Amino acid sequence: MNNQFLNTYLIIGMCACLTVCSSGCSRTSGRTNQKKEKFTVTSELLRELLVDTVKTASQSTLVNLSGKIQADESKMIKIFPLVSGIAGNVNIQQGDAVKKGQLLTTLKSPEMAGFAKDAMTSETELRNSRRALEVAEDLYKSGLASQKDLEAAKGEYQKAKAETQRSRVVMGINKGNSKLAYELRAPISGFVIEKNVTSNMQVRTDNGQNLFTVADLSTVWAILNIYESDVSKIKTGDAVSISTIAYPDRNFEGRIDKIYDILDQDNRVMRARVKIRNTDFALKPGMFANIKVTGHSVDHLPFVNSRCLVFDKDKNFVLVLDKKAHVRIQEVELARRMEDLVFISKGLNAGDRVIASRQVYLYQSLKN
Known part of the structure; x- marks a missing residue:
């Protein structure tokens, strides 16, 4: 009789174990089969984002230089x-x-x-x-x-x-x-x-x-300092915009009419000359000038606004919006920066569309 009860208890225990194991396996299988949802950029979100189009640098690019105002030597006489x-x-x-x-x-x-x-x-x-x-x-x-x-x-x-x-x-x-x-x-x-x-x-x-020097200041010269790295970008005839400390909100326009093809060995700069109309005599000889030259670029690189970049782990990335309205992460290599523009040597082509707002949030979401 005791043997019968013992056998019965053993059978009941084995059934209970099988039931628990079956239940546990069923829950594990359910978790495994459940797929993790992937982050996607919806059309509604895209409508709220700024999108920039990648452009290619034309033959002209902006070069910032320093210089000095001096009298027009053709209208200046030294009296001996x-x-x-x-x-x-x-x-x-x-x-x-x-x-x-x-x-x-x-x-x-x-x-x-x-x-x-x-x-x-x-x-x-x-x-x-x-x-x-x-x-x-x-x-x-x-x-x-x-x-x-x-x-x-x-x-x-x-x-x-x-x-x-x-x-x-x-x-x-x-x-x-x-x-x-x-x-x-x-x-x-x-x-x-x-x-x-x-x-x-x-x-x-x-x-x-000389005892005196008399100059007609109705026109003056701005003498530019062109650094060696910018020599190839600047040619005679390039448009120039000049501002001074005295008149920070006023621009004086002109064009480069002469480049002195001699490099200063001490300062490593080459000089260029711009004639400027000065009918109100605002510009005085000796004034320092900030000069922006629309110069020539030796390469044609795609560029975007620097706000489009995401910097992560010593690398630069952008979020590219393709023709199917899908957003992907794209690593890029920078050639140079110029004010708020970045020129791309690798990773983007002209015509590509990149996200220009909330890009850090999107980058982290797509990355994860």
């Missing part, structure tokens, strides 16, 4: 003294506006007295030689003088005439007043941008330094 002497009153200061012919200063010079003496002597000799020629012509007509005498009188007259012309030219160049003081006058209208003389200063012609 042609005589030595003592400077009179110098009332003109650097930065003053002057008119053509305006007196800048005078020089008390003994050389002017010598020029005046030569002029007076030549005038006297010219009058005497003219009278001698008239007498020789009358004597020749009456037969009292020979042809040789007449030719000699003509020669003396021509010599006196040439000397008078020379002395007049000298006096014209070395203009003086009634007191025989040498006058320095402005040769053009403009501004005095350099002054190297003071009242009662001794001036010598062998000094080699």
